[in-house]
Amino acid sequence: MVAVLDNKHIDAIMASLMDGIITFDGKGHIIMANKAAENLFLVREGGLEGKTMLEIGDDDIFAMIEEVLMRGNEVFAETVIQPRTQIYRVHVMPIKNDAREIEGAVAVFRDVTDARNFDQMRSEFVGNVSHELRTPLTSIKGFVETLLDGAMENSAICRRFLSIIDAETERLSRLIEDLLSLSSIESKERIINPKPVCLIRSIRSVMNILGPQISEKSLHVEFICDAQLSLILADEDLLNQVLINLLDNAIKYTPRQGKIIIRSRQRDSRVITTFTDTGMGIPHESLPRVFERFYRVDKARSRHQGGTGLGLAIVKHIVESHGGEVFVESEVGRGSTFGVSFLVV
Numbered sequence: 334m335v336a337v338l339d340n341k342h343i344d345a346i347m348a349s350l351m352d353g354i355i356t357f358d359g360k361g362h363i364i365m366a367n368k369a370a371e372n373l374f375l376v377r378e379g380g381l382e383g384k385t386m387l388e389i390g391d392d393d394i395f396a397m398i399e400e401v402l403m404r405g406n407e408v409f410a411e412t413v414i415q416p417r418t419q420i421y422r423v424h425v426m427p428i429k430n431d432a433r434e435i436e437g438a439v440a441v442f443r444d445v446t447d448a449r450n451f452d453q454m455r456s457e458f459v460g461n462v463s464h465e466l467r468t469p470l471t472s473i474k475g476f477v478e479t480l481l482d483g484a485m486e487n488s489a490i491c492r493r494f495l496s497i498i499d500a501e502t503e504r505l506s507r508l509i510e511d512l513l514s515l516s517s518i519e520s521k522e523r524i525i526n527p528k529p530v531c532l533i534r535s536i537r538s539v540m541n542i543l544g545p546q547i548s549e550k551s552l553h554v555e556f557i558c559d560a561q562l563s564l565i566l567a568d569e570d571l572l573n574q575v576l577i578n579l580l581d582n583a584i585k586y587t588p589r590q591g592k593i594i595i596r597s598r599q600r601d602s603r604v605i606t607t608f609t610d611t612g613m614g615i616p617h618e619s620l621p622r623v624f625e626r627f628y629r630v631d632k633a634r635s636r637h638q639g640g641t642g643l644g645l646a647i648v649k650h651i652v653e654s655h656g657g658e659v660f661v662e663s664e665v666g667r668g669s670t671f672g673v674s675f676l677v678v
């Protein structure tokens with residue numbers, strides 16, 4: 334037996350739709366609006382019926398309905414419906430009778446804000462990547478051309494230029510490695526393999542790895558931790574990446590003979606580790622942005638030191654994918670504290 338949809342069913346379907354739907358008669362008066370449409374225009378139940386879009390205060394949509402009722406074609410537009418900030422894609426179609434005369438119109442409102450924000454983020458990201466790749470490439474090309482133009486004959490100059498080219502190619506490959514590592518964590522393609530890890534051992538090993546940079550700048554690095562520290566649940570390789578990035582920053586952005594203190598302490602089910610340095614610090618207005626990809630407080634200086642501006646974005650992603658949190662406090666000229674938390678076993 335074929336069941337017939339009655340008004341009750343149709344009302345239930347309309348009420349459950351995420352898209353706003355409004356139907357109009359041939360004069361542009363609203364016959365019916367679903368719940369999503371009422372929410373969109375901030376009116377109570379039944380508050381739209383009988384009105385025109387002009388009375389509701391939306392001239393643009395009024396003009397779209399007029400056009401459809403007059404010409405019988407479909408129209409699309411993307412619009413921001415005041416006082417909201419969301420972007421809606423509006424699609425208006427004519428309703429025709431059997432004689433193909435226009436009897437009314439139906440408008441569908443779909444919230445496309447997320448998609449538009451995503452498009453914008455993607456194009457900004459591509460712009461950033463291209464810029465980051467172009468800078469070292471331009472420099473490499475410049476030095477190669479100068480070498481070919483004759484500078485090659487002078488062995489001292491040749492050696493100097495080649496070492497610049499070497500450093501720039503190093504930066505390019507680091508950039509690509511960082512991008513790949515970020516995208517694999519983001520796309521969840523890199524399967525996180527959390528196991529009980531001794532954080533103290535990981536921190537000591539990272540201090541060893543960065544030992545040469547620490548002694549080169551005559552920095553004093555101290556590690557203080559609770560006597561009883563539980564094991565944490567983490568993917569050891571990823572944890573090491575977090576610790577290396579944070580210690581590397583503390584080293585890079587602290588002047589010679591400065592001090593770096595690493596502290597680990599347990600708070601309930603978390604172990605919080607902080608890296609405090611006596612470095613240059615970060616201006617207040619930059620603090621919310623340092624975990625963004627490619628964000629650098631001082632682009633020239635960071636790039637000079639081989640930075641890609643991806644380190645902290647990677648840290649944030651890894652820590653959050655482990656269920657932890659990141660934070661930062663800083664004062665210009667005094668130093669910075671970066672912190673991460675991990676769950677205990």
Ligand SMILES: Nc1ncnc2c1ncn2[C@@H]1O[C@H](COP(=O)(O)OP(=O)(O)OP(=O)(O)O)[C@@H](O)[C@H]1O
Nearest residue numbers: 582583586629630631635640641642643644645669
């Ligand atoms: N300990 C710190 N002290 C002062 N500024 C810092 C510190 N850590 C990070 N920053 C600032 O935050 C920016 C972003 O750091 P991030 O680690 O993401 O990138 P980077 O160090 O420039 O490059 P990468 O880590 O990829 O080599 C840095 O360029 C720097 O301006």
Ligand SMILES: [Mg+2]
Nearest residue numbers: 578582644645
């Ligand atoms: Mg860094």
